[in-house]
Amino acid sequence: xxxxxxxxxxxxxxxxxxxxxxxxxxxxxxxxxxxxxxxxxxxxxxxxxxxxxxxxxxxxxxxxxxxxxxxxxxxxxxxxxxxxxxxxxxxxxxxxxxxxxxxxxxxxxxxxxxxxxxxxxxxxxxxxxxxxxxxxxxxxxxxxx
Numbered sequence: 001x002x003x004x005x006x007x008x009x010x011x012x013x014x015x016x017x018x019x020x021x022x023x024x025x026x027x028x029x030x031x032x033x034x035x036x037x038x039x040x041x042x043x044x045x046x047x048x049x050x051x052x053x054x055x056x057x058x059x060x061x062x063x064x065x066x067x068x069x070x071x072x073x074x075x076x077x078x079x080x081x082x083x084x085x086x087x088x089x090x091x092x093x094x095x096x097x098x099x100x101x102x103x104x105x106x107x108x109x110x111x112x113x114x115x116x117x118x119x120x121x122x123x124x125x126x127x128x129x130x131x132x133x134x135x136x137x138x139x140x141x142x143x144x145x
Contacts, residue, residue, distance in 0.1 A: 004016075004018075004111065004114075004115075004117070007111075007129060008111075008124065008125050008127060008129065009127060010121075010123055010124045010125065010126060010127060011117075011119065011124050011125070014119060014120055014121065014124050015120055016117050016118065016119045016120070016124060017117060017118045018115045018116070018117050019108065019115070019116045019117060019118050020115055020116040021115060022113065022114050022115055023036070023113070023116075024113045025037065025038065025039070026038060026039055026040075026110065027039045027040060027041065027110060027112065027113065028097050028098050028099070028109060028110040028111070028112070029041060029061075029064075029098050030047070030110070031098070031100065031108070031109070031110035031116060032065075032085045032098035032099060032100045032110075033064075033065070033068055034068075034100075035047075040064075042054040042055055042056060042060055042061075042064075048064065049063075049064045049067045052064045052067065056094050056095060057093075057094070057095070058087060058089060058093060058095055058134055058135060060095075061087055061095045061098075062087075062135065062137065065085065065137050068139065069139040069140070070085060070137035070138060070139045071137060071138060071139065072135060072136070072137055073136050073137060073138040074136065075136055076101060076107075076122045076133070076136050078101070078105040079138065081140055081141060082138040082139065082140060082141060083100070083101060083103075083138065083139060083140075083141050084100070084101040084136055084137065084138045085098055085099065085100050085101070085136070085137050085138075086098065086099045086101070086107070086122050086133045086135070086136050087133070087134050087135045087136075087137070088125070088126070088130040088131050088132060088133055088134060089131050089132070089134035089135075090130075090131040091131060093134065095134075096129070096130045096131050097109065097125065097129075097130040097131075099119075099122060099125065101122075102118065103141075106118050106119065106120050107119050107120070107121070107122050107124070109125050111125070
């Protein structure tokens with residue numbers, strides 16, 4: 001069984017695809033934000049948007065993505081004019097991961113410092129490592145005018 005499927009059992013048989021090699025220059029939060037040049041996390045040694053509290057809370061992550069014009073939304077369903085991201089949290093409510101929805105409705109995730117993958121459902125990376133989706137955010141696609 002591939003290592004990714006051992007770490008993320010919901011990937012098994014789901015049709016996920018590895019879309020890039022390992023890259024330690026960025027993480028899942030950066031990937032969700034569209035930034036492959038730096039690591040995003042609310043610690044002193046990572047990038048975090050100026051003026052956003054450097055704390056591991058859903059509120060801080062929401063504010064970080066508001067700076068990118070995202071707003072909270074109800075779910076991860078496809079909306080023609082919007083792109084979406086999902087914020088995952090552990091059982092304590094602390095953020096653990098983010099995924100970005102593709103125009104097709106599939107999702108893309110950067111798995112830690114490992115590969116990027118395309119997965120068909122937002123739940124494919126839920127489990128003991130990332131917990132479950134806690135919030136969704138959306139913004140108008142740049143092509144939506």
